[in-house]
Amino acid sequence: MRGLMRSALAAILCLPMVLPLSAAVMTEGYGNGTASLGITMKAHYSSGETNADGGVMEIVDYNASNGFAYAINGQRGVITAMDISGSGELEGVDIDVQQLVEDETFTYGDMTSVAVSPDCTILAAALQAEDYAGNGRVAIFSCSDDGSLSFIRTFEAGIQPDMVTFTEDGRFILTANEGEPREGYGADPAGSVTVISLEDGISASIGFEAFDNPASMALLAEKGIVMQRGSVPSLDFEPEYIAVSGSRAFVSLQEANAFAVLDLDTMSFSDICSAGFEDYSSVPVDIDKKDGAYQPRTYENLLGVRMPDGIAAFQADGRTYVAAANEGDAREWGDYINEDERDFGDGAASPTGRITKEDSGLDGKVVFLRSSDYDGLDPDNDYLYGGRTLTIYEASDDGLKEVFTSADDAERITAGYLPAYFNASNDNAVLDDRSGKKGPEAESVAVGEVDGRMYAFLALERTGGIMVYDVTEPARSRYANYINTRDFGTIIPGTEVYEDGELDKWVTGGDVAPEGLRFVPADESPSGKALLLVAFEVSGTVAVYTLE
Numbered sequence: 001m002r003g004l005m006r007s008a009l010a011a012i013l014c015l016p017m018v019l020p021l022s023a024a025v026m027t028e029g030y031g032n033g034t035a036s037l038g039i040t041m042k043a044h045y046s047s048g049e050t051n052a053d054g055g056v057m058e059i060v061d062y063n064a065s066n067g068f069a070y071a072i073n074g075q076r077g078v079i080t081a082m083d084i085s086g087s088g089e090l091e092g093v094d095i096d097v098q099q100l101v102e103d104e105t106f107t108y109g110d111m112t113s114v115a116v117s118p119d120c121t122i123l124a125a126a127l128q129a130e131d132y133a134g135n136g137r138v139a140i141f142s143c144s145d146d147g148s149l150s151f152i153r154t155f156e157a158g159i160q161p162d163m164v165t166f167t168e169d170g171r172f173i174l175t176a177n178e179g180e181p182r183e184g185y186g187a188d189p190a191g192s193v194t195v196i197s198l199e200d201g202i203s204a205s206i207g208f209e210a211f212d213n214p215a216s217m218a219l220l221a222e223k224g225i226v227m228q229r230g231s232v233p234s235l236d237f238e239p240e241y242i243a244v245s246g247s248r249a250f251v252s253l254q255e256a257n258a259f260a261v262l263d264l265d266t267m268s269f270s271d272i273c274s275a276g277f278e279d280y281s282s283v284p285v286d287i288d289k290k291d292g293a294y295q296p297r298t299y300e301n302l303l304g305v306r307m308p309d310g311i312a313a314f315q316a317d318g319r320t321y322v323a324a325a326n327e328g329d330a331r332e333w334g335d336y337i338n339e340d341e342r343d344f345g346d347g348a349a350s351p352t353g354r355i356t357k358e359d360s361g362l363d364g365k366v367v368f369l370r371s372s373d374y375d376g377l378d379p380d381n382d383y384l385y386g387g388r389t390l391t392i393y394e395a396s397d398d399g400l401k402e403v404f405t406s407a408d409d410a411e412r413i414t415a416g417y418l419p420a421y422f423n424a425s426n427d428n429a430v431l432d433d434r435s436g437k438k439g440p441e442a443e444s445v446a447v448g449e450v451d452g453r454m455y456a457f458l459a460l461e462r463t464g465g466i467m468v469y470d471v472t473e474p475a476r477s478r479y480a481n482y483i484n485t486r487d488f489g490t491i492i493p494g495t496e497v498y499e500d501g502e503l504d505k506w507v508t509g510g511d512v513a514p515e516g517l518r519f520v521p522a523d524e525s526p527s528g529k530a531l532l533l534v535a536f537e538v539s540g541t542v543a544v545y546t547l548e
Contacts, residue, residue, distance in 0.1 A: 025487045025509070026483070026484065027040060027485055028040045029483040030417050030483065030484075031481035032481070035480050035481040036453070036470055037455055037468055037470070037481055037547055038548055039466070039468060039483045039545050039546070039547055040483075041483075041485055041543055041544070041545055042087050042544045043086060043087045043090050044088070044090065044541065044542070045071075045082050045089070045090040046541045047075075049075055049076070050495055050512075050539055051507070052426075052495055052497060052507050053538075054538050055074040055537055056073060056538065056540035057071050057072070057073055057074075057515070057516075057537060057541060058071070058073075058112075058516055059071065059112070059516035059535060060114075060516045061114050061518050062084070062116065062518050063116045063143050064120055064520070064524035065121075065143070065145075066120070066144070066145050066146070067083055067084060067085050067526045068084070069082045069518070069533055069542065069544075070114050070123060071516070071535050071542050072113065072114050073540070074110070074537070076094070077096075077097070078097065079097055079114060079125065081095060081148070082147075082542065084526060084531070085526035090544075093147065093148075095149055097111055097125055097127075097139065098111075100150075101137075101139050101151060103137060103139075103154045106137050107130040107134070108130065109130035109132075111126065111128075112126045112161065112162050113125070113161070113164045114126070115164045115166055115173075116143070116166075118169070118170040121142065121143060122141060122142055122143060122152065123141045123142075123143050123149060124138050124139070124164050125138070125139045125141070126138055126157065126162065126163065126164040127157075129160075132180070132183065133159060133189045134159065135156050135159060136156075136159065136161040136175070136177065137156060137157055137161075138154065138164060138173055138194070138196060139151065139154050140155070155194075155196045155201075155203040157175045157194040157203065158175065158179065158191075158192035158194045158205035159177050159191075160179055160180060160189070161176065161177050161194065162175075162177070162178045162240065163175065163176040163239075163241050165242050165243075167244050167249075168245075171199060172196060172197055172198065173195075173196040174193060174195055174196070174242050174262075175194040175196075175242075176193060176239035176240055176242050176251060177191060177239060178238040178239060178240065179235070180333065183334055184335060184336060185231075185333060185336055188231065188235045190208075190234050190235055191207070191208065191234070191237045191239050191253075192205040192206055192208075193205070193242065193251055206269065207234050208237050208260070209234045210269065211234070211272065212232040212233055216233075217232070217233065220233070220272055221376045223272070223274050224257070224274035224276070224277070225257065225258045225376045227376055228373060228374055229373060229374060229375055236256065237253045237258075238253065238255055240253065240309055241254075241308075241310050243311045243312050243313035244264075245315070245322075245395070247263065247264045247265050248261055248262065248395070249261075249264060253272075254308060254309055254327070255331055257306055257307050257308075259272070259273045259311075259324075259393075259400055261273065261399075261400075273393075274376075275306040275307070275308050275324060275391070276306060276391070277306060278303060278306065278388070279303060280298055280299050280384075281298055281299065281302065282298060283298070283407045283408055284296035284298050285297075285299075285302075285304070285384075285411065286415075286422075287299075287366050287436055288361075288362050288366075288432070289432045290345060290362075290432070292432050293419075293422070293431075294422045296412070299382075300354065301352065302350075302354075302382045302383075303381050303382070303383050304326070304385075304386055304389075305328065305369055305384065305387075306386065306387035306389070306391060307326065307328040307385065307386055308324035309325050309329070309442070310443060310459075311323065311324045311325070311445065312445050312447040312456070314471070316454060316474050319394060319396075320394070320395040321393065321394055323390060323391070323392050323471065324391045324392075324393070324445065325443055325444050325445040325458055326387030327441050327442055327443055328385030328438045329385065329386075338369060339367050339368070340369065340370040341365055342365065343365045344356075344357045344362035344364060344366065345364060350366070350382040351368050351370070351371065351382055352379070352380060352382050364436050366436040367384075367385065367436060368382055368383060368384060369385055386439070386442070387442070388410050388411060388438070388439040388440060388441075389405050389407065389409070389410065390409075390442060390456060390467070391406070392405075392456075392471060392474045404475055404476075404477045406479070409467070410439065410460060410463075410467065413479065413482055414463050418463070418484065421463065421488045423435045423462070424462065425462050426512050426538045427497075427538065428505050428506060429489070429506075434462045434463075438462070439462070440461075440463040441462045442458055442459070442461075443459045443460065443461035443514060443515060444459045444514070444515065444516060445457065445458050445517065447471065448520075448521055448530060449521065450530045453470060454471050454472045455469065455471065456468070456471045459514035459517055459534065460514065461513050464484050464511065464512060464514065465482055465484030465486065466514060466534065466545070467479065467482050468481040468482065485511045486509070486510040486511055487510035488508055488510075489508075490509035491506045491507070491508060492508070492509060492539075508539075509539075510539065511534070511536045511539050512536055512538040512539035513537045513539065514534050514536055516535040517533070518532070519532055519533075520532070529547065530546075531544055531546060532547055533545075
């Protein structure tokens with residue numbers, strides 16, 4: 001039936017070109033055979049499109065009822081439906097969402113996220129307005145057995161909905177509305193979380209106006225919440241990602257280095273918690289891109305502002321935990337940028353003057369956060385973007401308490417397995433290229449149970465690959481395995497970008513720049529084994545990994 005329906009759909013939808021993986025790509029985890037969890041590529045999809053700047057295959061979700069994965073192709077603004085019951089190279093059917101949506105009050109701009117309801121009957125897509133300051137929409141579709149979608153209706157969301165998810169009971173749809181000042185800080189739209197009630201058909205956007213008073217802002221700064229001076233939380237906070245656990249939704253406020261806790265019973269924010277910092281006086285880090293090797297060291301008064309992107313909530317021993325991928329994010333809007341680049345090769349020092357070429361031996365450019373623009377930071381410290389880490393927090397009525405950080409694992413472990421490509425970027429394969437910026441960049445995280453143990457899967461956007469952690473006992477979490485199905489030694493023809501006559505960036509073969517993750521438990525998997533789905537935004541691919 002599925003094959004026949006694909007033939008019929010192909011007349012009105014585009015079937016993308018399939019590009020097989022190179023034989024040079026490793027398709028098994030580096031720790032397979034010795035690790036507590038093996039990870040092996042089962043199946044693979046290629047859109048036939050790549051982009052060195054990303055934005056091709058971005059977010060992926062799965063419908064256990066029909067066996068289809070749904071991934072956003074941001075380059076063409078379509079949802080690709082893939083039957084993942086097979087192995088090897090998969091076929092996909094592109095669904096033109098813009099063509100299906102009927103909403104005369106809305107001018108379509110972009111699709112950013114997709115989520116399947118817990119009962120697998122509907123799919124929700126987050127749509128941003130053409131006007132960057134206009135309210136977005138959530139489009140709802142019914143899911144058919146053959147993978148096709150039928151439009152039901154839209155709900156109004158806040159400004160720039162960037163992530164959509166369902167509550168565990170399926171009663172509500174939530175969106176993280178970033179409200180970025182895309183044309184400069186002359187007009188900074190409000191960030192918010194939209195809550196859509198499927199029972200009564202009502203949507204409401206919840207903002208941060210309750211924290212705009214001087215007393216609340218002073219308390220937030222004291223807690224280490226990073227806030228732009230001259231602004232207020234309702235405008236400055238930019239919700240990035242949402243993880244739901246019971247009656248609470250945890251929201252990452254990436255640039256503010258914080259989490260907001262949304263109480264779904266009162267429909268109000270009950271707390272704003274700091275994500276904390278990586279302390280590079282005790283955790284070694286490699287920030288020298290000129291030495292061409294992994295040579296980490298510690299620095300007094302240097303901290304990593306974690307700035308979490310993707311987050312996931314899970315239960316262990318009757319307690320709720322939140323896992324965070326600490327990517328970091330600079331603000332660059334209009335003529336404003338909060339980066340402070342220092343070239344130690346030219347004799348520069350860090351913003352505080354505490355790190356110098358003479359004392360550190362640094363010889364390259366390092367990008368610091370211009371902390372003087374923000375409250376919540378200590379002027380006696382230097383700050384880097386991101387933590388290059390996975391952090392786990394225990395959630396209680398008193399907020400979020402850090403119980404685990406992966407410290408230097410991401411750099412140390414990838415350097416051991418990929419010494420020739422340590423801290424390479426996702427738009428080149430140059431050794432040490434990202435060391436002076438955000439390193440491997442922890443982008444997203446998913447958590448799931450395999451054979452009675454809980455595992456977290458951490459995507460590294462730049463270097464690539466997925467790190468696996470056993471988080472069964474969250475405070476004693478430990479690294480388990482790593483897989484990277486990128487082919488560093490190849491260049492996809494036609495992706496080369498030149499600057500001043502020299503090759504500046506390109507797309508390598510294999511799977512490049514993991515963006516969205518979806519864990520599939522064994523009892524929902526077509527193979528009967530737990531799976532991990534990964535969407536790669538530069539290579540335009542989706543990988544299906546078996547976990548056992």
